[in-house]
Amino acid sequence: LKPIIWDNDNNVLTLLDQSALPFETTYVNLKTPEEIASSIKLMKVRGAPAIGITAAYGMVTALTSSSISTLDEAIKSLNNAKKVLDKARPTAVNLSWATSNMLTKANEAINNGEVKNVKELIDLLKSEAKKIFDEELDAELQMGIYGLEKINDGDTVLTQCNAGGLATGTGLGTALAPVKVAQALGIKVSVIAPETRPWLQGSRLTVYELMTEGIPVTLISDTTVGLVMYKNMVNSVMVGADRILSDGHVYNKIGTFKEAVIAHELGIPFYALAPMSTFDLKNTVNDIVIEERDPDEVRTVRGVPIAPPGVKVYNPVFDVTPPKYVSGIITEKGIIYPPYDKNIRKVIEK
């Protein structure tokens, strides 16, 4: 599974078009910041890390897609590209982080004489973009290796949403990393994927991703999450995280909380997998407002109405799982266990 491919000789970014998944596997070839911004906007690429990597290569194409002869022109072009790219998904933190990072590196390298011409600047930015990709992949590999400790031969892992390689752009993923590392090592493991309404990332993306990689996967409706645990069909729950507080509260895709509570009640371990950048040490659970989205996401499925028009809807994007239900947090620096209020800071300061 290769959701993001950079052709370093021809300066072409190839994206697996996620907006068409799982019904069509098509790739788009992009050469300019405008084309790349448009792909981000149209959700051809999605998931915070994947958008960051894509935007970094978008900055590279600011210099490779037109003939630029001076470093002044290059910086001007990078500034323009940053504006175009940042507008594509204004709330995506990884996007503006990646474009800022690329611009800062360019300015620094010019100012300290590290690069002396446009060709050298392009080479530097290419290696910066690759570094963003490689660091992401490396963190995921580490999570996969640490998470492996929690997987036995023949296990079935229940997940939620898509915290896989499609979301991160690397092809590996966070919550799915241990499963993929296990599979690569010949350890038998299968996955149960809840469809994850309203956006259906489970049925559309996780199922596609695992089928593509030859990992056995069973799709269930979100209502079936309890029964599969009750019937001993699940050995562990592994989910991603959007934000983890210093006391161990885990924010993740809506539906995660119910899996955590049932797993806790039935003695099934529940793990959140996320890179260190996910930790939010400033806020407490009372500070975080849970985002709500368009009611029509619940009133319809793929554009088809399923409820009376105008029905009142509550459509939160994520929920919060209190630390008592979290058996461990698997990061690229190791597994953090309770008590989280002590141990999270310890690992971060390590």
Add this chain to the structure above:
Amino acid sequence: LKPIIWDNDNNVLTLLDQSALPFETTYVNLKTPEEIASSIKLMKVRGAPAIGITAAYGMVTALTSSSISTLDEAIKSLNNAKKVLDKARPTAVNLSWATSNMLTKANEAINNGEVKNVKELIDLLKSEAKKIFDEELDAELQMGIYGLEKINDGDTVLTQCNAGGLATGTGLGTALAPVKVAQALGIKVSVIAPETRPWLQGSRLTVYELMTEGIPVTLISDTTVGLVMYKNMVNSVMVGADRILSDGHVYNKIGTFKEAVIAHELGIPFYALAPMSTFDLKNTVNDIVIEERDPDEVRTVRGVPIAPPGVKVYNPVFDVTPPKYVSGIITEKGIIYPPYDKNIRKVIEK
């Protein structure tokens, strides 16, 4: 809400066409056993009690839709009608129970001289069919009145699936009966309805039913069940039941178990509402096989694909909630509390 209307002067059964809900409110007028069987088959009427009532009137039309002059002809016609009706949904216990009951009553009344001609037989069967309807409605009213004790002014009740008046045919329902009785008495109450994949009885039927009756309802995806309880948006959970064992295990629509576990964990009362006919005193939890349905129900929504074709699916119809999570079972004979292994038999033998 009147899902089943019998016109006693013109001998016409009018059904609210549930297969078109919630997008169209249409009624079908039926005059023959064949038309009524066809409506059952096409799911224009659904829900065990509703099918029973419909089938009972189907037996009446065996005598009203053609000119029958002798009691012998009448019994022949009733036997034929029973065959036609029973075939419409062979697994629906209430259906064959209702047709058998009507046929038995007819034979008895003829044999003991209670009816002397076809006209008298028709009158008797009309009153038998009405009795089935009335007894159902009466049991639901009793459940509604007993359940009222568990509702305070301003409460919000979380339900699951549609255990409402559409399913029972009376317009009242089981799980929704207390809410409707409360509303009728001027007690403010609102409902949160999870969509209940894969069949979407929540978004299609419960939402329609409550909007029609002017009871405030909020639709959520099944993934949101945990968060609404965590955020104190729910005062109690009220669900129906397909089968209740003598030790208090409750079988109900898939997804019920997760609501019960989360409610228990968060201290929210969880009630199952069902008539005494739901109790199964013979079987234990190891005897009951949970029915699985067509995987395409999960792979599609209203015919639209939402997952890769051919993905492996687990699609159970119901789940089982152990007694420790059930705060009370609300029946037409009163509310049964733990310990269920003692108290269920006590109420049945009362």
